[in-house]
Amino acid sequence: MRKISYSEAIAEAQLQEMQRDEKVILMGLVQKDPYGSAFGQTKGISSVIGEDRIFDMPISEQGYVGAALGAAITGMRPVVELQFQDFITIAMDQIVQQAANMRYMFGGQIKIPLVLRAPTGAYLAAAAQHSHMLESWFAHIPGLKVVLPSDAADAKGLLASAIREDNFVLYFEHKKLYDKKMDVPKEPYTIPIGKAAIKRVGKDITIVAWSFMVSKAIEASQILEKQGISCEVIDLRTVSPLDEEAILKSVAKTNRLLVVQEGYWNSSVATSVSALVAEKGFDYLDAPITLITAKEVPIPFAPVLENYVLPQTNNIVETAQKILNKI
Amino acid sequence: MEKSIAQQIYKKMYAIRVFEEKVEVLFAKGELPGFVHLYIGQEACAVGVCANLSPEDYITSTHRGHGHCIAKGGRLDRMMAELFAKKTGYNHGKGGSMHLAASEIGILGANGVTAGGVPVAVGAALSSKIQNQGRVAVAFMGDGSTNQGTFHESVNLAAAFKLPVVFAVENNQFGVGTRFCTISNEPDIAKRAAGYNIPGVIVDGMDVVAVYQEAKKAIEYAKAGNGPTILEMKTWRYRMHFQGEPATYRNDIEETEWIKKDPLEIAKTKLKSMGLLDNAMIVDIEESVQKKLDEAVEFARNSPDPMPEDALTDLFA
Ligand SMILES: Cc1ncc(C[n+]2csc(CCOP(=O)(O)OP(=O)(O)O)c2C)c(N)n1
Numbered sequence: 001m002r003k004i005s006y007s008e009a010i011a012e013a014q015l016q017e018m019q020r021d022e023k024v025i026l027m028g029l030v031q032k033d034p035y036g037s038a039f040g041q042t043k044g045i046s047s048v049i050g051e052d053r054i055f056d057m058p059i060s061e062q063g064y065v066g067a068a069l070g071a072a073i074t075g076m077r078p079v080v081e082l083q084f085q086d087f088i089t090i091a092m093d094q095i096v097q098q099a100a101n102m103r104y105m106f107g108g109q110i111k112i113p114l115v116l117r118a119p120t121g122a123y124l125a126a127a128a129q130h131s132h133m134l135e136s137w138f139a140h141i142p143g144l145k146v147v148l149p150s151d152a153a154d155a156k157g158l159l160a161s162a163i164r165e166d167n168f169v170l171y172f173e174h175k176k177l178y179d180k181k182m183d184v185p186k187e188p189y190t191i192p193i194g195k196a197a198i199k200r201v202g203k204d205i206t207i208v209a210w211s212f213m214v215s216k217a218i219e220a221s222q223i224l225e226k227q228g229i230s231c232e233v234i235d236l237r238t239v240s241p242l243d244e245e246a247i248l249k250s251v252a253k254t255n256r257l258l259v260v261q262e263g264y265w266n267s268s269v270a271t272s273v274s275a276l277v278a279e280k281g282f283d284y285l286d287a288p289i290t291l292i293t294a295k296e297v298p299i300p301f302a303p304v305l306e307n308y309v310l311p312q313t314n315n316i317v318e319t320a321q322k323i324l325n326k327i
Numbered sequence: 328m329e330k331s332i333a334q335q336i337y338k339k340m341y342a343i344r345v346f347e348e349k350v351e352v353l354f355a356k357g358e359l360p361g362f363v364h365l366y367i368g369q370e371a372c373a374v375g376v377c378a379n380l381s382p383e384d385y386i387t388s389t390h391r392g393h394g395h396c397i398a399k400g401g402r403l404d405r406m407m408a409e410l411f412a413k414k415t416g417y418n419h420g421k422g423g424s425m426h427l428a429a430s431e432i433g434i435l436g437a438n439g440v441t442a443g444g445v446p447v448a449v450g451a452a453l454s455s456k457i458q459n460q461g462r463v464a465v466a467f468m469g470d471g472s473t474n475q476g477t478f479h480e481s482v483n484l485a486a487a488f489k490l491p492v493v494f495a496v497e498n499n500q501f502g503v504g505t506r507f508c509t510i511s512n513e514p515d516i517a518k519r520a521a522g523y524n525i526p527g528v529i530v531d532g533m534d535v536v537a538v539y540q541e542a543k544k545a546i547e548y549a550k551a552g553n554g555p556t557i558l559e560m561k562t563w564r565y566r567m568h569f570q571g572e573p574a575t576y577r578n579d580i581e582e583t584e585w586i587k588k589d590p591l592e593i594a595k596t597k598l599k600s601m602g603l604l605d606n607a608m609i610v611d612i613e614e615s616v617q618k619k620l621d622e623a624v625e626f627a628r629n630s631p632d633p634m635p636e637d638a639l640t641d642l643f644a
Contacts, residue, residue: 035504035574058474058510059441059502083503087440090475125360125412127423129439300638301423302412303360308635 001183009152009184010041010117010173013159014079016188018049021077024163026054027068028081028117038083039119039178065091065116069099072114072168079163085118085172086132099168100143111166115159120148120172121212121262122310128298131306133211133263138170139240139272145169145193146240150214152182154237157191165193174212194238196246202232205256205320208247208273210236213260213311220316229324239269247273248281255286256323260311265293287323292316328539333603334612336378336535340370340594342616343394346403349620350393350410354570358628359410363424366394368565371590372497373398375538376465376558379546385433385451385464387444390425391564392437395467400432403623413630420633421641433462441502442468442475445494449481452492452549463491463549471502473516482555486523489554493545496559497532503568504576517559525555532560533588536597563588 004012018024026042031054036043046054057064061082068080082088088095095116103110122131138146147162147169149155155173162169199214200221209217214235221231232250236243251257257277261270274289295309347365354363366373369391377386377398388395396406401417409416410424417429428436435451438444448466455462472478473496485492496516500507508514520527526548530541538560545556563585598604 029502030504030574034576038503056505056509058505059471060474060476062476063474090440125423126362127421127426127439129425129443130362295639297638297642298421300421301361301418301426302420302633304412304632304635305420305638308638 001185003181004152004184005179005181006149006152006155006173007040007043007178009156010159011036011043011045013156013163014042015045015048017160017163018045018053020188022053023075023077024053025071025076025078026081027057027064027078029057029059029083031056031081037081039175041081041117041173061087061090062094066094066098068114068116069094069112072112073102073110077113077163079115079117082116082118084130085120085134086129088118088134095144096141100141104143112168113166114168115162115171116168117171117173119175121174121176122299122306123176123212125301125303125306127301131299135172135239136263136268139269140267143168144240145238146172147193147238148172148174148211149237150199150211150235151177152180153184154191154197156184157189158193158237160188161190161193164190169193172211176212191237194241194243196237196243197235198232198246198250199235200231200233202230202254204230204254205258205323206232206234206250206254207258207260207316207320208234208236209260210239210269211262213262216311216313216316217260219313220320223313223317224320227321227326229320229326231320236269242272242276244276244280247276248284251277251281252284255284257285257289258316258320258323259289259291260316261291261293262311263294264296265291266296268293290319290323292319328536328601328603330603332378333598333601334608336374336539337594337598337604337609338612338616339374339377339398340535340591341613342403342620343370343373343397344591345616345620346397346406347393349624351566351570353624360412361423362569363410364391364569365564365566366391368585368590369497369499369532369562370394371535371538371594372495372532372560372562373467375535376493376495376542378539379543380433380463380465382432383460384462385435385448387435387448387464387466388427388437389444389467389469389472390437390439391469392427393424396427396429396434396437399434401427401429401434403619404626407623407627408630411627411630412632413627414633414637415626415630419637419641442472442477444468445472445481446477448492449485449490452485452490453488456490461550463493463546465493465495467495467497469502470496470498470500470507470516474511482523482525482557485555486525489552491549491552492555493542493549494555494557495542496557497562498559499562499564501564501568501577504574515559517557520557525557527557527559529559529561532562533590533593534597535590535594536601
């Protein structure tokens, strides 16, 4: 099988879905070639499909996200992109007040086959306004599905599902993953939204992660394995709706839970996972649930500060050792 | 124009040029973390406007903000230290290139959000008006910013309340790789002023004397209580959108035409012909700036990193 990068996988999924269904359109900043989006996520598409279904937008996030919503409820299947997830704050009314409420509020009259894609995350010395992980905000809102692929193969299959889905899906891509290459099937395929994946099978402790934190969890697991600690890594893939069954099943097996989240602790996906296991899986637990999250400050620019604020592989290793009373 | 102002203008323009050229080299060598957006080519805009401001007046800036910071009186050493992510930088290493701020000289921050600073400038103008301070606020922005909702909201608000603000639009005709005329039906942004019933002025943004004069009118108009102006400066960025940007999207012919209009060359020619600058002064200015820049780089390199725990300070007052 050929290896392609995460951003190439995203471009390929969009191209194949556009070839499959002429209602799929792309909207965002610098989408057309030669640019093909800020991180190459739409590279090569306008050269193949032509320029009729791919639109380079003005820097008007509220306007063009809203326009994508309008197109979605009237026959198109737009994939709308924000150049960085951080700028979602500007489009918040159209996402939270309009799109998330619309179908329910209208008594189920309409469908919203809309995908919003956006690069998320830190670890790049990009400072406070280009480093956010905001998936927890959206997980809080009924009417939104929130997907965060952790590698290239997942990126392709999850995006194809998102585009084929008749509901609004927020699809957050991690900037640290764009260059990462792996085997990705060439033909189109889908990966179900709302289902977690076991990325590493283990028996001593369950590590729940998503997006870039899956790589960190796997790295930590490899180190821990050498110390005789066997970690099961659950990649949520979708943070809303949560795959409760996958989480509980794993904790039932390992009896220990560590959640690793790049974003902040308060009111987050990590605290929801923890509440879920406390409510429905308390009897499985042999140790307190532990959460590793960012420290509660904006993401600072200087790498020494940024590294201190964000979860690191060694934090995961040490925390797992503590949970298992190995230090 | 007074001689001292002319010299300051050339000094600041030259400082921006060589600062940015230095940053370009340091960034390519990997000495500076993060991202940098260089201001080279647009020196006349920041300097022509800020030459009319006093330290108490306010500016808000953009992701392409090094030029505004120098023009408003920012120190090269503390700026450079911030780009090096050092504790001695203006933001103590917390902000970096895109967030340079120096409130003691009225710099209310560069901004990573397109048009994010525009309403903030309106608020600074409101505050000055309420407190009878006689200060003006200048919102610097690129052409791309003017298609944000906040642009409309800010101009309308400032016009309605006759606030002392100048909307200084640097129209370099591109937002990343998107040509302005492909995403806006009217290439002249200043024409929008008519809809707000305020003055809208278009000026050659490569000519610092022209910018200085038009900015002077707009700032005096604002300080006299008449309200805002949209000051559109037609200009060109000489580098890519950010350093390391892979794509090419501008054509060589227009690139060559704009490079011929180098704002530093125009400034020298014009200011000399006006009898405000001579070759000896130019040599002096360039030498002194070069020295300050070398010192700034040394200062930045030799400054300490912040301590990891410093990350937890500065969140709340
Ligand atoms: C709200 C928002 N959307 C998108 C971006 C990404 N971005 C950074 S700079 C830029 C282009 C800005 O163009 P312009 O305002 O004309 O300034 P220039 O870069 O030409 O100086 C874009 C799209 C951003 N920073 N903020």
